[in-house]
Amino acid sequence: MRPIQATIHLDALRHNLAVAKHRAPNSKVMAVVKANAYGHGLLRAAEGLSQADGFAVLELNEAISLREAGYLQTILLLEGLFDRTELVDAAKYDISIVVHCEQQIEMLEQVNLSTSTHVFLKMNTGMNRLGFIPETYASALTRLEKIKSVADITMMTHFATADEDAGIVAPLARFKEVTKGFDYPTSLANSAALLRYPASHSDWVRPGILMYGASPVSGQSAHALGLQPAMTFTSELIAVQVLQDGESVGYGQKFTAHKTTRVGVVACGYADGYPRHTPSGTAIAVDGQLTRTLGRVSMDMLFADITDIPDAAIGSQVELWGAQVPVDVIAEASGTVGYELLCAVAPRVPFKVIG
Structure with a gap:
């Protein structure tokens, strides 16, 4: 699964x-x-x-x-x-x-x-x-x-x-x-x-x-308003690639490395509800550490920069949005609002309830 x-x-x-x-x-x-x-x-x-x-x-x-x-x-x-x-x-x-x-x-x-x-x-x-x-x-x-x-x-x-x-x-x-x-x-x-x-x-x-737990006010974070995210969208790394200077990753080669770069391949894409037009460099968390996405989001996968997370490997936990990466941050980077992203999580994504 x-x-x-x-x-x-x-x-x-x-x-x-x-x-x-x-x-x-x-x-x-x-x-x-x-x-x-x-x-x-x-x-x-x-x-x-x-x-x-x-x-x-x-x-x-x-x-x-x-x-x-x-x-x-x-x-x-x-x-x-x-x-x-x-x-x-x-x-x-x-x-x-x-x-x-x-x-x-x-x-x-x-x-x-x-x-x-x-x-x-x-x-x-x-x-x-x-x-x-x-x-x-x-x-x-x-x-x-x-x-x-x-x-x-x-x-x-x-x-x-x-x-x-x-x-x-x-x-x-x-x-x-x-x-x-x-x-x-x-x-x-x-x-x-x-x-x-x-x-x-x-x-x-x-x-x-x-x-x-998303912000209804532009320019004010949900955290500043005292709100807590009710949804955490997560996945894992399913592969690790090492790019050398001049090599690219993903469709359209939208990211090209200028130094040796470790890339984590995340099991999530636009068919899961993560927006395809989210630009390279958008916040993402791997093993609890903030980093950035790389390249273009695919249907079933996207890419995270794990160069500075040396222990990251296959199976490392990824937060796409939640407490560490607010959904509003992803929405702003994508030119939309948190409402749309929360509503767009795909039916194929399993849900778990806690609390």
């Missing part, structure tokens, strides 16, 4: 949840576990986040899986429902739904439900993905108030620049102006807003990437 493995640390998930609760002590925490819990595994992550006040997912089958696993918390469908047949199942399993367009209100108006449902009404405050524009939000809220099957309403929005210099001042002001006078709970803060803007904490906060 190939030595590659992703380890999920339940204690890290618990720790990160505690950070969220500490930062927003007066809010309920809805842990975002969409996209198979950002690649960590829905039910694996839910175990570590079992003390969250709620879970947010994308698909109805994810929500039902959580219910059938025994989770009684609020479970929210972040994109709502896509057809009226789903509405019956959502009500049956007591799944809360985001309503972000007129068609979804029409579903609620037209379907005769035997049980009531919980609605999060979304306002578009500048993200321009989902939600009612401020000018139509009040009328949408009024329509929902008249629907007998709507048990309760939470007002929500999502910030486009909570992690950037632009911040949330303008969209938060817009949201507050439109909802002034409506006595409903609110849900505003994503991970970045939770950490940076206490004014956004309100009744519910919705941390996503924060839960998994």
Whole structure:
């Protein structure tokens, strides 16, 4: 069996949840576990986040899986429902739904439900993905108030620049102006807003990437924010090559040695979820020592410089990302974000749960 493995640390998930609760002590925490819990595994992550006040997912089958696993918390469908047949199942399993367009209100108006449902009404405050524009939000809220099957309403929005210099001042002001006078709970803060803007904490906060120990804020490391990585992606060296001055390694000969160089061949490649476009020189750890990658990432292998790690040999442990090599470091080198890398770990990689 190939030595590659992703380890999920339940204690890290618990720790990160505690950070969220500490930062927003007066809010309920809805842990975002969409996209198979950002690649960590829905039910694996839910175990570590079992003390969250709620879970947010994308698909109805994810929500039902959580219910059938025994989770009684609020479970929210972040994109709502896509057809009226789903509405019956959502009500049956007591799944809360985001309503972000007129068609979804029409579903609620037209379907005769035997049980009531919980609605999060979304306002578009500048993200321009989902939600009612401020000018139509009040009328949408009024329509929902008249629907007998709507048990309760939470007002929500999502910030486009909570992690950037632009911040949330303008969209938060817009949201507050439109909802002034409506006595409903609110849900505003994503991970970045939770950490940076206490004014956004309100009744519910919705941390996503924060839960998994990666940074939601550009320029600030997860460690500096007090977070712990919930995933460690590891493998081993499966071969060692010695390059002489002028020799190259890998496809395209993207690395050429200018001195005698020991190269460790790592059993991991882009088919495992390590990004192909990660440049030569990116951080990697071998036997607990930081070093660098060399050359181009292959489908099933990549290369590490072990020149200064004389004891490194076949079987030496390699950390691709985790506590020693933050996933955000790999993401930045690759021109992407940690979210993508965590979500992209391939199905062929075995997972282990500890803690």
